[in-house]
Amino acid sequence: MYADEELEMVCSKAWPPVVGEPLGQWRLRWADGFTGRANSALAVGDPGMTVPAALAAVCDFAHARAIPPAVQVVQDSEQERAVAAAGWGEQVGHAAGHRVSVLTGPLPAGPGPGAEVLDGPTSQWWELTVGTSEPSVAERHVMTTGKVGYGVVSADGVTAGAVRGAIVDGWLHVSRLAVRPDFRRRGLARAVLYALAAWGRAQGAEQWVLQVAVDNTGALALYSGLGCTEHHRYRYWGPGQRTCEDPQS
Known part of the structure; x- marks a missing residue:
């Protein structure tokens, strides 16, 4: 522990x-x-x-x-x-x-239809996670340094959801989960998270860790449903x- x-x-x-x-x-x-x-x-x-x-x-x-x-x-x-x-x-x-x-939990197993984890970020991934297809030097450094996977889920021919995963000391650190407003409530967040969890297991991780603002009730409910519990604040x-x-x- x-x-x-x-x-x-x-x-x-x-x-x-x-x-x-x-x-x-x-x-x-x-x-x-x-x-x-x-x-x-x-x-x-x-x-x-x-x-x-x-x-x-x-x-x-x-x-x-x-x-x-x-x-x-x-x-x-x-x-x-x-x-x-x-x-x-x-x-x-x-x-x-x-x-x-700060939430932790075992990496879940489940289907991730339409979702995959890329070795490098695409312009649409940047748009969803940072808000621009042309990230600054600092944004690129923070988001791409280390062993990082770039989760995406597609719908109607576009990248509808995205997430970042980084492997550190046997943990999968999850951040920047985002789904386009027109594609919400379709299970895409879960799909891309399941794909990221499978990627994390392939990198040797067994647990993931997430940092979520306490007033982000939607995200907290999502991660609770995936088996996460609060470690500390x-x-x-x-x-x-x-x-x-x-x-x-």
Whole structure:
């Protein structure tokens, strides 16, 4: 059984930033603003200094790269209590939701009609998962680095659903599941997930892990129906006005 912080490290390796620097056991991350996971400090383990000093280093790293300072920290952990005591607050304005459920489960077996996993992303895959057929350098780095499979499911001659899977330390990390609005409620999400699970087993994985915002009730219900349960939660925290001043402002 993986501890919460160990599983956070697995997920972080499956979602690599363009720039990643260690801060003790913490990890400073930058990807030109593409997703909170790749543009926050993963605050797990010992930063090798006091938490206030580590948070100051997070601020310096973020300001130097023109992103908002933020930390990703396991909910209700000792680290989260220390971050709160240093004057930081929950980053409630985080666009994708600042509270996230980390789900795990055995890889399911089932039919995936019309679904397959590609070795490389297509333009339609990019359109569904990122919103553009011409991803930026940072988007391409985050989404394609490592052992990655690109799940697609077709309907009416187009790519109607897509998902990303990455193999890390024997886990299949699942992200960016998307189905075109006109094709929803046809079972396509399940189909492409079943195909991805079969691909993951072929790569030696036995379990998958997913990070889903707690207010994304539809996704949580889908994954629950596939046998996933909550392992833990994490939250994003940001500085107060006087706890992280930008020296350039």
